[in-house]
Amino acid sequence: AQTVTQSQPEMSVQEAETVTLSCTYDTSESDYYLFWYKQPPSRQMILVIRQEAYKQQNATENRFSVNFQKAAKSFSLKISDSQLGDAAMYFCAYRSVTGNQFYFGTGTSLTVIP
Amino acid sequence: GAVVSQHPSWVICKSGTSVKIECRSLDFQATTMFWYRQFPKQSLMLMATSNEGSKATYEQGVEKDKFLINHASLTLSTLTVTSAHPEDSSFYICSARPPGRVRGNEQFFGPGTRLTVL
Numbered sequence: 623a624q625t626v627t628q629s630q631p632e633m634s635v636q637e638a639e640t641v642t643l644s645c646t647y648d649t650s651e652s653d654y655y656l657f658w659y660k661q662p663p664s665r666q667m668i669l670v671i672r673q674e675a676y677k678q679q680n681a682t683e684n685r686f687s688v689n690f691q692k693a694a695k696s697f698s699l700k701i702s703d704s705q706l707g708d709a710a711m712y713f714c715a716y717r718s719v720t721g722n723q724f725y726f727g728t729g730t731s732l733t734v735i736p
Numbered sequence: 737g738a739v740v741s742q743h744p745s746w747v748i749c750k751s752g753t754s755v756k757i758e759c760r761s762l763d764f765q766a767t768t769m770f771w772y773r774q775f776p777k778q779s780l781m782l783m784a785t786s787n788e789g790s791k792a793t794y795e796q797g798v799e800k801d802k803f804l805i806n807h808a809s810l811t812l813s814t815l816t817v818t819s820a821h822p823e824d825s826s827f828y829i830c831s832a833r834p835p836g837r838v839r840g841n842e843q844f845f846g847p848g849t850r851l852t853v854l
Contacts, residue, residue, distance in 0.1 A: 667845035
C-alpha cells in the first residue's frame with residue numbers, strides 16, 4: 623500500500639507571512655493524484671489543492687501553491703500571505719488513478735499568529 | 737461544489753446499543769461512498785467502501801458485523817455501529833465520489849459525526 627508521510631506534526635506562521643508544509647509519499651505507480659485537504663476546528667474536510675502526477679506544472683490556487691517533485695516523491699504546500707482563517711489541520715493525500723482509496727498523511731497542525 | 741451531509745452530527749449512546757449514521761449526497765448521485773474513522777488529533781482511516789446496490793468492501797481489521805454499511809440508493813449510505821462500546825467512540829466521516837469523471841475526480845466529505853459511547 624502507498625504511504626504518505628507528513629513529518630511536521632505542528633507548524634506556526636506569523637500572519638501575512640509564508641509557510642511551507644511538507645509531504646512525502648511512497649508509490650510504485652507512475653500516474654496518480656495528490657491532494658492537500660484542510661480540516662478546520664469544525665472538522666469539515668475542505669479540498670485546498672490538487673495535483674495530477676502527469677502534469678509537470680505545479681498547481682496553484684490563489685495563495686496556495688505546491689512544489690511537486692515527482693522523482694523525489696515530494697509534494698509540499700506553500701501558503702502565502704497567511705491569514706487567521708488558515709489555521710487548521712492540513713492533510714496530504716494520495717490517490718491512485720485506478721483506485722478509489724485515499725491514503726492520508728498524519729496531518730500538520732498549522733497555527734497562525736496574529 | 738458537491739455537498740455531502742451527515743446525520744446526526746453528534747450522538748451519545750449507552751454501551752450495548754446500536755447507532756445509525758446517515759450520509760447523503762445532496763446534489764449529485766454517488767455510486768461510491770466511503771466511511772472513515774478519525775481519532776482525536778489523528779488522521780483519517782478508511783473503514784470501508786460502500787457501493788450502491790452491492791456489499792461494502794471493508795478494510796483489513798474492520799469488523800463488518802460490527803460496522804454495518806448499507807448503500808441502498810445513489811444518494812444515501814448508512815453506517816450502523818452495532819452493540820457500541822466506549823472504544824467505538826470516535827469521529828466518523830463519510831465521503832462520496834460522483835460518477836462519470838475519468839481523471840482527477842475527488843471525494844466530497846461530509847461534516848462528520850461525533851459518536852460518544854458511555
